[in-house]
Amino acid sequence: MQLVVLGSGTSIFHPQRASAGFWLQTDAGSLLLDCSADAPHRMAEENLDWGNLDAIWISHLHLDHCGGLASFLFGLKHAPQTQAREKPLTIFSCAGVEKLLQAIDESHRYKLFELPFPLEITELSAKNAGAPFEILGMKAEVLPTPHRPESLALRLMDKSGATLVYTSDTGDSEKIPSFARAADLLILECSFYRNKPVPTHLDLADAMRIAQLAEPRRLLLTHLYPEWDGIDLESKAKRLWDGETIEARDGLRLEI
Numbered sequence: 001m002q003l004v005v006l007g008s009g010t011s012i013f014h015p016q017r018a019s020a021g022f023w024l025q026t027d028a029g030s031l032l033l034d035c036s037a038d039a040p041h042r043m044a045e046e047n048l049d050w051g052n053l054d055a056i057w058i059s060h061l062h063l064d065h066c067g068g069l070a071s072f073l074f075g076l077k078h079a080p081q082t083q084a085r086e087k088p089l090t091i092f093s094c095a096g097v098e099k100l101l102q103a104i105d106e107s108h109r110y111k112l113f114e115l116p117f118p119l120e121i122t123e124l125s126a127k128n129a130g131a132p133f134e135i136l137g138m139k140a141e142v143l144p145t146p147h148r149p150e151s152l153a154l155r156l157m158d159k160s161g162a163t164l165v166y167t168s169d170t171g172d173s174e175k176i177p178s179f180a181r182a183a184d185l186l187i188l189e190c191s192f193y194r195n196k197p198v199p200t201h202l203d204l205a206d207a208m209r210i211a212q213l214a215e216p217r218r219l220l221l222t223h224l225y226p227e228w229d230g231i232d233l234e235s236k237a238k239r240l241w242d243g244e245t246i247e248a249r250d251g252l253r254l255e256i
Ligand SMILES: [Zn+2]
Pocket: 010, 011, 020, 062, 064, 065, 169, 223
């Protein structure tokens, strides 16, 4: 698998960090992890084949994670790249995405659900925790996270056994380390350097405690608020956990 960081930032506009989005290329197709308003443009900027995107994961309904979904579908509907497309686009998401899209759709009759190709939406909730399902032939599992009532972390394992965990936004939870256990790549939010102002995000001490317990092969810290500007994240992280920590930067590409 290959991961491309589209957006390492948050809801706060930042000159170097777009809001949330990650492109995951697998042998069986491509998956977009969260679709902020910035994500569609960032896919084009990274020369990714967005017209052939196979699946989308939406972790929760904050707009820095799903605000680009309606405009992406609107773009796909009219793009020359998709007029001959036949394969479906599948959205796997937290609860509420279909309702959100319907509300936008009805507000101006965009016909977002009438694409040149089939659109499938599978919503998941806390009830699906512990019940593996499939995304692009990969084994997928979800975990509810203490961020929003609907928010979910995602664990993916491909046929070769390579494992990726994406927490998206989360507060501290004792369930995350076991869910993320020994992942080849753990994409963990680390919104704040220290003294986080809210319990529904992590600061560096929280993130590194999770890393110590989860022992991922590599840790990618993302969802970085502007408070991080000018701070050497990787050296600060090294003092708290001896493993490999990588600061997410827009455009970073990683093999998993
Ligand atoms: Zn966010």
